[in-house]
Amino acid sequence: MKNRIITISREFGSGGRTIGKMTAQMLSIPCYDSELIQEIARESGFTENYIKDADEISPAGFLGSAFASRTFGPTNEDYIWEIQRKVILDLAQKESCVIVGRCADYILKDTADCLTAFIHADLEFREKRIVSVYGERTETPGQRIRKKDKRRSAYYRFYTDTNWGYAENYHISLDSGKIGIERCAEILRLLY
Amino acid sequence: MKNRIITISREFGSGGRTIGKMTAQMLSIPCYDSELIQEIARESGFTENYIKDADEISPAGFLGSAFASRTFGPTNEDYIWEIQRKVILDLAQKESCVIVGRCADYILKDTADCLTAFIHADLEFREKRIVSVYGERTETPGQRIRKKDKRRSAYYRFYTDTNWGYAENYHISLDSGKIGIERCAEILRLLY
Structure with missing residues (x-):
């Protein structure tokens, strides 16, 4: 049987990562989040911390990067993007799984049997959640x-x-604040 | 018990109206779509056909309307918007139901216990569907x-x-082409 992948994009603090892990557990398939970072770090030679931050840095967004590096060729971020693309494509080839973040929805668009999800919530819910999960x-x-x-x-x-x-x-896009984190995972499981 | 409302916004041809009717049937509550148009027509004095078209005409979108009418006060569309607002608020007061289109999600935002849904699908799915439902x-x-x-x-x-x-x-936003019309209705029923 062809592998089936659930990709999860998420607003910060919406619980998307938790939903991914819960869904994967319900389906008895792996969930890749920090594991993905380790793999990209290994393949690229950059540190895990550098990779962790890189998915929030678009080369176009920073004048420094755009002018200092880009005119001389691909940036570090472009290089990491290529490794990330390869790691995600390999994963999808290897097994059914849940992948959180890293534009996996886009990368797997035409090549894998994907269910692509976006998790969001209102500001109040997310503000409370990030303080309880990540601290002040x-x-x-x-x-x-x-x-x-x-x-x-x-x-x-x-x-x-x-x-x-x-x-x-x-x-599918879900408001985890309204629907609840467990119910979001339950819906993704149903749709798998 | 407080009334509970499901509002459905939808891309043309995505089957949002059908999903609304199915969900309502599963929940044994009414679904308002063309019935809403009849009510707005009755209250406003305009014909049903006029009302039907009015939810696709924004006064700002047409120079004719913007210059010819708006400078002299509210347009017909503004008047219909007010009636529509009232009809939808009254409905939500009266009973639990599904409401398709007409910005009901926005109108009921802070006053009712709502589940707001958006139904979309890719162009290919919708092109096939509008030909089979509405003809060439x-x-x-x-x-x-x-x-x-x-x-x-x-x-x-x-x-x-x-x-x-x-x-x-x-x-919640659902791709009816990927998920299927019946499964979309099933998910909305589950979340109700």
Whole structure:
């Protein structure tokens, strides 16, 4: 049987990663999130921390990067993008799984049997959630969310040339604040 | 118990209306679509055909309307919008139901216990579907879809000041082409 993949894009603090892990557990298939970062780090030679941050940096978004590196060829981010593409395509070839983030929906678009999901929630829900999951920071929860989402959105836009969070780019979009994290996972399981 | 409402926004040809009717039937609650048009027509004094077209005409979208009528006060569309608002608010007060189109999601935003859904599908699925449901026309299916969606989107944008089809505006968005019309209805029933 052909492998089947669930990809999850998510707003920061919406619980998308947790939903991915729950869905994978229900289906007894692996969920790739930080494991993916390890693999990309291994293949690229960059550190895991560098890879972790790279999916929020679009080369077009930073003048420094655009002018300093891009005029002389591909940036580090472009190089990581290529490795990431290869790692995700290999994974989809190897086994059925859930993949969180990293534009997997776009990368697997025409090659794999995918269910693509986008998880979002209102600001109030996400603000509460990031404080309880990641703890307090100097920045307010609202500032942290705006910064993260802005970067994820720019990164997605730069590498996929489509809009992050636009319903028609995903098979299913769910408001985890309204629907509840467990029920979101349950729905994804049903649709698998 | 407080009434519970499911609102359905939909791309033209995605089967959103059919999904609304199926969901309502599964839940044994009424579904308002053309019935809503009749009610708005009755309250406003306009014909049903006029009302039917009005949810695709945003006053800002037509220079004729913007310059000829708007400078002298509210347009017919603004008047119909007010009646529509009232009819939808009254409905939500009266009973649990499914409401298709007419910006019901926005109108009921802060007043009712709503589940707001957006139904979309890729162009190929919708082109086939509109020909089988509504028959052939002089315009190609693609032209008909682009025209309808553009108008619905402009209307939604004008009266709600938010973007039609943007995932975060809905609790759930579903690709009916990928998921299937019956399964979409089944998911909405589950979430009710």
